[in-house]
Every structure is written in structure tokens, then in C-alpha cells.
Amino acid sequence: MLTEQRRREILEVLKRDGRALSGELARLWDVSEDTIRRDMRDMAAAGLLIRVHGGALPVAAPLPDFSTRQRLATEEKRRLAAACVRLINPGQTVFLDGGTTTAEIARQIPHDMTLTVVTHAPTIAAEFEQHQQIEVILIGGRIFKHSMVAVGPTALSAIERLRPDLFFLGATAAHPADGLSTGDFEEAAIKRRIVERSVASYCPLTAEKLGAVSPFGIVPLSEVTGLIVGAETPEEVLAGYRAAGAEMIPA
Incomplete structure (x- = not known):
């Protein structure tokens, strides 16, 4: 050959x-x-x-810039977001990562639900302008513009003082052997620490992120509470993730 x-x-x-x-x-x-x-x-x-x-x-496909991704709210992302919202109970403290799927979660949270939302993404915080019952805590730091999230020691210091009930984590890739990963070293470190500080962590994943790996690891699959994937995901794909210790939640 x-x-x-x-x-x-x-x-x-x-x-x-x-x-x-x-x-x-x-x-x-x-x-x-x-x-x-x-x-x-x-x-x-x-x-x-x-x-x-x-x-x-395999290499995870490169993502377009944030403003382009923000305009690409697909039906798949809306279904993933709806499954995430069903996991939220009134009165909880919920940490929302940056990203287009987490922005869709923010849009679907009922306006009359009482919550504390923590985020290091100013674009996510802005989604709650009209939610009178939701207190928003915005974590500061250097803005990583590709994802529009705060990173660095200032953000980490604030996260150390938090204990969220739920964390909805954004990742660019998920692989049964290599876990969840993303494309920036500092962003991966921030995500990892929020997982460690949160009572429960869930990661919604669109189909193209399954079976791929990005350069910087976040956590193994066994360290998150569950992965939320499309209900149409083949069982043979799900089996590898379950074998790695992940709970798979269909959306």
C-alpha cells in the first residue's frame, strides 16, 4: 500500500x-x-x-467566530437547551458557560423562575435583562474573544468562592477515551475548576462534537454528571460514552 x-x-x-x-x-x-x-x-x-x-x-472541526456561531441557533441546539432547562429547579444557583447552546438555555429559562445565575460570559448575562426574578452574577477577568468568556487569575479567584448547584458546560469535543476538551488552554482551566466547584455538571453536545478531540482537555467523562445529546444519536455511539462512565441524557 x-x-x-x-x-x-x-x-x-x-x-x-x-x-x-x-x-x-x-x-x-x-x-x-x-x-x-x-x-x-x-x-x-x-x-x-x-x-x-x-x-x-480525529481533530475537532474548527469553529467559526463567536458572532457567526451566535446566529446559528439550530433546532438541535434548541432541543438540547430545553433538556437542560428541565434539570433546573427554582431557587438554585446555576452557572452558565459561554457558547451558543448555553445562550439558548438562557433564552428558554422561564421569566417567572426565581434563580441565581452565575456566568463569566457577558453575552450570557445580557440574556437576562428582562428576567426580573433572576439575580445575575457576572465573573470578570480577561475576555477570551473567541468564546466571549472571562479567563485568567481574576476569574479563577472568583470561581473559588462559588458552589453552584448546576453547571452547564460548553465543550468543543467529547471523546469516550479522552473526555471533554476545548481549543484554549486558559478556557479549559476555567471550565475544569467550575466543574470541580459545582454540585452537578451537565454538558450539552451537538452531533459534530461527538467522537472528536480538541487540543486542551477539560475533564474525563466520569467527572461530569451527564452528557445531553440528540435523541437520534445511534446506540452504538452512546455505548462508548456509557462505558467511560457518562450518563447520557437524550434531548
């Missing part, structure tokens, strides 16, 4: 299975494992995959 053909096949395996094991492919294609590792190393350098111990994982 020629080099280019092997590399195309590696991408097909990643697309189909969500991971590619170098030893398994070497046996299947009757080449040395070093050859497969070299292929994967070169493909990782080209941004085509992410190398991990024993093989490779």
Missing part, C-alpha cells in the same frame, strides 16, 4: 471508528508499526489528526 493511500485509509478509520490504533493497522496492512507511527506523526504535523499513545484521534 502506497503512503498516500495508507494516509487516506487512516483518515477513513478515524471517521468511521473515532480512533486509529497503530498496532492494529500495522497488522491489518502488513507493514511495520513504525511506518504507521511515521504516517501519524506527519499527519499530526499537518493538522489532520491528534496523536495519542498507541495511535491517533
Whole structure:
């Protein structure tokens, strides 16, 4: 098998299975494992995959800028948001991450529900302008403009003093073996600490985020209370996440 053909096949395996094991492919294609590792190393350098111990994982698709994503409220995101809102009880303290799905959660929270909402995203805080029964606490810090959230030591210091009942976490990728991940180191650290401080954490995930990995890990799947996914997600996809310790909640 020629080099280019092997590399195309590696991408097909990643697309189909969500991971590619170098030893398994070497046996299947009757080449040395070093050859497969070299292929994967070169493909990782080209941004085509992410190398991990024993093989490779697919790369999460790059996201458009925040203002573009904000205009793309899909039916899938509305269903995910509705499932999140059903988990909220009046009187709770709810931390909302930045992102377009969490913005949809904010829009669907009833105007007469009494809540305390904490967020480090000014765009999320603004969604509650007309909610007279909701107290909003905005965490400050340096704004990471791609996601429009506060990051850095100022934000972390404020989060240390919180104990939210619920955290709705945004992630750019979710993989059974590599957990939840995102594209920025500081943002990942903020998300991780909010998970640690919250009584319960849920992550709504659109279909394209499943089976992918972004550069910076947030937490393993076992450290969140549940993942909220579309009801149409195939059972064979859900099984891998359940095996990793995640509760899967259909929306």
C-alpha cells in the first residue's frame, strides 16, 4: 500500500471508528508499526489528526467566530437547551458557560423562575435583562474573544468562592477515551475548576462534537454528571460514552 493511500485509509478509520490504533493497522496492512507511527506523526504535523499513545484521534472541526456561531441557533441546539432547562429547579444557583447552546438555555429559562445565575460570559448575562426574578452574577477577568468568556487569575479567584448547584458546560469535543476538551488552554482551566466547584455538571453536545478531540482537555467523562445529546444519536455511539462512565441524557 502506497503512503498516500495508507494516509487516506487512516483518515477513513478515524471517521468511521473515532480512533486509529497503530498496532492494529500495522497488522491489518502488513507493514511495520513504525511506518504507521511515521504516517501519524506527519499527519499530526499537518493538522489532520491528534496523536495519542498507541495511535491517533480525529481533530475537532474548527469553529467559526463567536458572532457567526451566535446566529446559528439550530433546532438541535434548541432541543438540547430545553433538556437542560428541565434539570433546573427554582431557587438554585446555576452557572452558565459561554457558547451558543448555553445562550439558548438562557433564552428558554422561564421569566417567572426565581434563580441565581452565575456566568463569566457577558453575552450570557445580557440574556437576562428582562428576567426580573433572576439575580445575575457576572465573573470578570480577561475576555477570551473567541468564546466571549472571562479567563485568567481574576476569574479563577472568583470561581473559588462559588458552589453552584448546576453547571452547564460548553465543550468543543467529547471523546469516550479522552473526555471533554476545548481549543484554549486558559478556557479549559476555567471550565475544569467550575466543574470541580459545582454540585452537578451537565454538558450539552451537538452531533459534530461527538467522537472528536480538541487540543486542551477539560475533564474525563466520569467527572461530569451527564452528557445531553440528540435523541437520534445511534446506540452504538452512546455505548462508548456509557462505558467511560457518562450518563447520557437524550434531548
